[in-house]
Structure formats: structure tokens, C-alpha cells
Amino acid sequence: MLTLSLIGIGCGDPDQLTRAAVQAINAADLVLIPRKGTAKSDLADLRRTICAGVLTSDKTAIAEFDLPVRDAAEADYRKGVDDWHDTVAATWSQTIANHLEGEGKVALLIWGDPSLYDSSLRIARRLNPLPGIEVVPGITSIQALCAAHALPLNDIGEPFLVTTGRRLREGGWPQGVDTLVVMLDGGTAFQALDPEGLQIWWGAYLGMPDQVVMSGALAEIGPRIVAARQEARERHGWIMDSYILKRVH
Incomplete structure (x- = not known):
């Protein structure tokens, strides 16, 4: 039987790996490492570093593959994402077939927030043949952002909402x-808001050596976040950031 483990690896700090993640990586016959182009080579490098640091057996193969790029010009956003997931699933399936003959344990190291916005589970359920699927949770960027600012996310007895920049920009x-x-x-969707009475806690490259956080x-x-974000993107060729906004009464 073919099984696929989606293993949360935190946001960039190898020390955030859980014991369960280390065990799952070592139990794999094959570890998949996606390449997202030279501009995002840091993400592949992180996965290589983790494998080099925790693998204790030379029986685990590592397979790298180029991740297909989503067509950003597609007018129908949901259809564009759906088509992209089909293409990525086909790439995963072919990469696995190139190394395993229908059975074995495959691991994919998930960087970011698989519990919220990662597409890996949706893609995994499109694989052919369909594997057994296991999820090993890890530190999310929300946890890392709150920790970086020593900030409790919720106020006493109050809810919070997780949303996207697109929804904030379009709906306020x-x-x-x-x-x-x-x-x-x-x-920087926060620029579309009236800033009166709002506080922000922002972070980029959380858990990585180039982590940067700002608040106030x-x-x-x-405006300082906008400038810092642009400078960081130009320097690295990519950026992954998140932020918390609070109304202050």
C-alpha cells in the first residue's frame, strides 16, 4: 500500500520540528522536495537542511521536482486554483511512480500553515493511485507570529477572525x-483600511535567519512596513508574511 505523510515542519526554524515529525521523516521510503524556482530556493534549501539533520538511514530516497506554477491570469480564481491542483497532483503522482513501485511510504515536508491555507491535502486526495494519508501537525505561522511579538491572539472572551489579504482588500x-x-x-491590504484606532503586529520570514517583525x-x-516589505522582497526575490490587526477602543 502507498501512504503519504504530510509533515508540518514549522515556519523555517529546524528546531521547531516535533519528535513526531522526525519519526515520520525517518519512516519514509521517499521524501519529496518541491522546487519553486530560483527566487524561492530558500524553501527547498530548508527542506534539504532538515533532511540532512534528522535522517538516520541511507535507505530513504529524496526526490526533487519542479512545482507547476498557477496561472495568475485565469479570470475565474477558483477554477484557476482547481486546475493548478490537478496539475500539481499529476506531478506528485509521476514523481512518486518514478521512485516507488506502487507501495511504500512517501513524506512531504509542509512549510507554512497546512491547517489553514495549505493546499496539500486537497492535492493529495487527487493522486493516482490514491494513497493512505497521514498528517503530522507542526508549528503554524500564526503561533510563530504571536510568539515573535509575545502577543496573545485573543482578548478576554472575544473572538478573532483569520482571513486573507484579498478578502480584506475587497470587503473591508x-x-x-x-x-x-x-x-x-x-x-499590503491594510493600506485599504482607515488606520484610526488600529494596531498592527507584522512579521516576515518567521522562524528563519532573516526574520523581521514590526509593530505599532x-x-x-x-508606511514603514510597506517600505521594509518591498526592500525584503527585492533582496530575497520572494516574501512570506502575515500580520495581526486589532481595534483599540
């Missing part, structure tokens, strides 16, 4: 909550 501040966690923001009143710190 959601009703009924005073705390937002904003992820997958390709730009949105009216004051917002």
Missing part, C-alpha cells in the same frame, strides 16, 4: 470582530 473590515489575522496577502499604530508603522 469584517463585522463583529476586533482582531484579525491576515494571511496570503500578496501586497497602523497609521505610524504601516
Whole structure:
């Protein structure tokens, strides 16, 4: 039987690996490492570093593959994502077939937030043949962001909402909550908000050597975040960031 383990590896710090993650990596016959182009080579390097540091057996093979790129020009966002998932699933299936003959344990190291916005589970369920699927949870970027700022996410007895930059930009501040966690923001959607009475806690490259965090009143710190984000993107060729916004009454 073919099994696939989706293993949470945190946000960039190999020390955030759980014991369960180390055990699952060592139990694999094959570890898949996606390459996302030279601009995001840091992400493949992180996975290689983790494998080099925790693998204790030379029987585990490592297979790298180029991750297909989503067609950003597709007018129908959901259809574009759906088509992309089909293409990625076909790439996974072919890479696995190239190394295993229908059975064995495959591991994919998940960087980021598989519990929230990672597409890996959706893609895994499209594999042919369909494997048994196991999820090994890890530290999420929300946990890492709160820890970096020594910030409790919720206020006493109050809810919070996790949303995307696109939804914040298009719909504005959601009703009924005073705390937002904003992820997958390709730009700086907070610029579309009236900054009066808003505080922001922002972080990029969380858990990595180049981690940068900033916080303060949105009216004051917002422009500085925009400049720092642009400079970091130009330096690294990519950026992954998230932030928390709170209304201050």
C-alpha cells in the first residue's frame, strides 16, 4: 500500500520540528522536495537542511521536482486554483511512480500553515493511485507570529477572525470582530483600511535567519512596513508574511 505523510515542519526554524515529525521523516521510503524556482530556493534549501539533520538511514530516497506554477491570469480564481491542483497532483503522482513501485511510504515536508491555507491535502486526495494519508501537525505561522511579538491572539472572551489579504482588500473590515489575522496577502491590504484606532503586529520570514517583525499604530508603522516589505522582497526575490490587526477602543 502507498501512504503519504504530510509533515508540518514549522515556519523555517529546524528546531521547531516535533519528535513526531522526525519519526515520520525517518519512516519514509521517499521524501519529496518541491522546487519553486530560483527566487524561492530558500524553501527547498530548508527542506534539504532538515533532511540532512534528522535522517538516520541511507535507505530513504529524496526526490526533487519542479512545482507547476498557477496561472495568475485565469479570470475565474477558483477554477484557476482547481486546475493548478490537478496539475500539481499529476506531478506528485509521476514523481512518486518514478521512485516507488506502487507501495511504500512517501513524506512531504509542509512549510507554512497546512491547517489553514495549505493546499496539500486537497492535492493529495487527487493522486493516482490514491494513497493512505497521514498528517503530522507542526508549528503554524500564526503561533510563530504571536510568539515573535509575545502577543496573545485573543482578548478576554472575544473572538478573532483569520482571513486573507484579498478578502480584506475587497470587503473591508469584517463585522463583529476586533482582531484579525491576515494571511496570503500578496501586497499590503491594510493600506485599504482607515488606520484610526488600529494596531498592527507584522512579521516576515518567521522562524528563519532573516526574520523581521514590526509593530505599532497602523497609521505610524504601516508606511514603514510597506517600505521594509518591498526592500525584503527585492533582496530575497520572494516574501512570506502575515500580520495581526486589532481595534483599540
